Amino acid sequence: MAKALVVYATITGNNEDVADIITDALEDLGVEVEETEMTMADPADFNDVDICVICPYTYDEGALPEEGLDFYEDLQEEDLTGKVFGVAGSGDTFYGDDFCVAVDKFGEALAKTGATKGSENVRVNLAPDEEDVEKLDQFAKELVEKAGN
């Protein structure tokens, strides 16, 4: 059975919702999932799983989650060759070009680890709606398919 670790950072709960939706979708696909808040996670934990998922919020004009800066730095030191990764997060389209910048930054950091991108990044505006749930279900499906190859 494939294993996944879903790490999220949240202030008001939207990214925890995104992480919950992905976790449920992966579990429905038969994956054993651990979901962890970013300050409680270590990037080295990704070594124990097949699928690595990060759900970060974006703050202050494109800034990464403050409490996730250590995680972000340490992540780039990991060698996650052979793993599959995906990044999905909630921001606010009000911020224009800075919309969900942290999603892209974590995607770039994960790509540096040698892990394989299993799905395109998913950007959610504020709380996930029905359409977002469909996108996140599809995201989970693509990650599982990629991990199976």
Ligand SMILES: Cc1cc2nc3c(=O)[nH]c(=O)nc-3n(C[C@H](O)[C@H](O)[C@H](O)COP(=O)(O)O)c2cc1C
């Ligand atoms: C002060 C402040 C700055 C923000 N800056 C951005 C930003 O640059 N880009 C973005 O996409 N969202 C930005 N947001 C919106 C949050 O990312 C958005 O509300 C998100 O859903 C919060 O996720 P959370 O509920 O998991 O904390 C900002 C919100 C606040 C309060």
